[in-house]
Structures are given as C-alpha cells and as structure tokens.
Amino acid sequence: MAGRPLHLGWFMNFTPGEWDHPLAAGGSPWDGKFYVDMALALERACFDYIMIEDTLMVSEAYGDSAEAALRHALQVPKHDPAPLAALIAAATTRLGVVATLSTLAYPPFMLARLCSTLDHIAGGRFGWNIVTSGEDTAAQNFGLDRLPPREQRYAMADEYVDLVCKLFDSWDPDAVVMDRATGTYADHRRVRPIHFEGQYFKVRGPLNTVRSPQGRPAFVQAGGSPRGRAFAARHADSIIAIANGIDGMKQYRDDVRRHAVSFGRNPDDIKVLFLIYPILAETDDEAQVKRQRLVSSPSFIERALASTATVTDIDFATFDLDQPLPRLTTNGEQGSLDKFAQWGSGKTLRQLVLDNISRGLEGMVGTPDSVADYMGSVMEGVGGDGFLITKPQTTLVNRKYITEICEGLVPALQRRGLVRTEYTKSTLRETIREF
C-alpha cells in the first residue's frame, strides 16, 4: 500500500472466555491472567492498543428478561476494566491500554484521579474510552429512572471532559521538585485549584495525584450519531467505529476529519479504527466453512439479536424474523442500530443478522494472506487509518482466535509493509501519532 501503514487496536471486554468449545477451556478469567496473556500476544504483534469495553448493567432488553444475556454470557458477567488495565499495564511495556469509563458513573474528580493513576502505572500508555452509557438499566444503577437524552448526555460529556482536562492540568509538569536543600517535595505554587463551576458539575480541585506521563491519558471515543461524531472529533486521539462497507467507512472518516478541522485540530492527529472480526483458516474454503458453522449454530440468531438488543435497548424478540423491521429509534446506540437495520433495504430481520457478521466486508473471511490483501485494499479505499479487531459478535474469545490473528494475520500484514514491526514510541499518544 502506498502511503501510511495502518494502525491496529483490539476490542475486548472483561467477560468469560469461550468455555464450551472443543478447543477452549476459558470461562473464568477473573484473576485477569488470561487477558494479560492476550495483551502480551498483542504487544508481540505491535498493536497500538488493547481496548477494554464496558457497560454497567445486566441487560433485560431481549425478551424483557436477563435470560438470554446470562445464558450466552455475551455481555455479562463483565468485570471492572480499571483493575484489569492496571494488571495489563504492569505486565507490558509498549502496548497502549485503554479502559472504558462512563461519564454517567464516575464523578469527574474520581475519573481524573483514576486515569492519572493508571497513566502512571502504564508509564504513559493509558487511554480513556469516553462513553456516556446508552442503557436505561445502567442509568438505574446510578440513581436515575432513565438516561438523559443523547443531546444532553453529550452536552454533559463536553463539560465533563473540559473539567477533567483542567484537573489534569492542575499540576504543572515540574510541580514535584524533591529539593533536599529546602526539604520540599512539591512546590505549592505549581499546584492550583481549578474552581470549576459549569452547568452540570462543580469541582474545586486541584487533583491530588502527580501529573501523569502523558499529562492526560489518550482519549478514545466511539460516537456514531452526528452529535457523537462531533464530540469525538473534538476530543479523541483515536475513534473506534462501526460502519458498513468501504463507502460507509470512508463517509464516516471523512465526516470526522471535517469536524476535526472545524475544531482547529489536525485531522491526522485522530486515528479512526474500524471494527472487524476476521475469520481465518489455512485455506479460503476452510475459512468459509468456519463462517458457515458460526452462522448456522442453533443459538446464532438469539446471540446476535440479544447482543444488538443490549446496546440499543430494543427488544428484537418481539419482531418476526422473516419480515423487515419497522423504522426504529433509540436513545442508546443509534449508529449501531442504523448500521444493523440498513433502513430501506427491505431485508428481513434474519437477513440483517447474517449481514451483520461481515457488514459489507466479505473479504474478511479467508487465509491470513488473502485477508491481509483485502485489509490493505479496504484501507486504500477508505483513506485510513486502521482496524479494531475483535472476536465475532456472537462468540466468546479463546486463545486459538488470538493466535490466529497475532501469529497469522499480523505477520501477513507485516510482510506487506502494512503495519508496524516494532514500536518506536513510548507513550500511547505518540504511538497513535507515529504515522
């Protein structure tokens, strides 16, 4: 590929690994070691970062019950990303470590303090995935009856981010002097209250943590709606996105870059990574057989619909699988809903579920070499910046899948000069901006 190499991230959550597959024995990764091993594999493969997704509820969106969510363990149980991020950071030296922390859940002071602490533990490799949460059941765990509407959530999040940035800046880089002559640890003139008083939040400051290696963590965001994209373009170092086909990806990235320019930012400072789940095998035919086995599993439709229900708060169990969906809106992930529903296509719900497996990127099924070629050609069409790899939506992760990606696909990409073969930077923000 002419031009810049592509960036790679990995999207995962602190949920059970695959436990009922013939070649997997996961299921209880709660001491974090499985995911530390995963991070070490990603670091050997020179990924930019591992991204730990998070939500804050047991979803009852599908069938008005937690049954499907719990039976398939797709989104729950889900443990806290922050301690896992610390474990991963301590075990790695170059990989970026991104944790999802919701503005709904954390008082801004606590979030800034946690991020600063994690960025220290990670030696400047920590990133915050900024989310506002998208489920009423999550809001109900924080004293609300329902989520604030999207516009208000983003208005609050804009203020929230401004506030935590002021907290991050409340310690000058040279505030810690450790001057033996005067017996001074930190110079009080270089640590200042912020006296922030906005429409939604009021915080005195300063933060009580030392300024972190990156000053502030790298910011990751995934806004899909027009408001969400503008928010992401204003704040993010990396944007993670779901889009359909090359045209959808290009349109999304161009839009974000336009927004970035309107905020006075250099659009090249933002790396947009698109979610994919390659299905790999030793031959293209075998990979197609694997894909077919996945989609014809008896629980495939329920798993797929329960997952989509979780992030949209829409009960897909109430719709006929063999009819088109009625037009729907959500206060949750509208972008994900729009991509899933392909409005106006006339496709039945069953077809939509099957399409969702590849989202218009059929070439993601094949040998490492054929998928690597395809990834290169997709990026040529889109213009950049890279991919966020994850397990197929309806499956749980296992070591075999991680190995296929890290020791099959990534070397194939490296042979083509499409991705880095070594790290040259030490902080996550620098790694994201390396090319």
Ligand SMILES: Cc1cc2nc3c(=O)[nH]c(=O)nc-3n(C[C@H](O)[C@H](O)[C@H](O)COP(=O)(O)O)c2cc1C
């Ligand atoms: C790849 C990807 C990862 C996401 N990860 C999370 C997450 O970990 N937690 C969360 O609450 N929302 C997550 N979201 C949802 C986004 O934060 C956002 O709400 C969603 O993309 C819809 O955009 P909108 O809020 O602008 O409508 C993710 C979205 C995408 C596309």
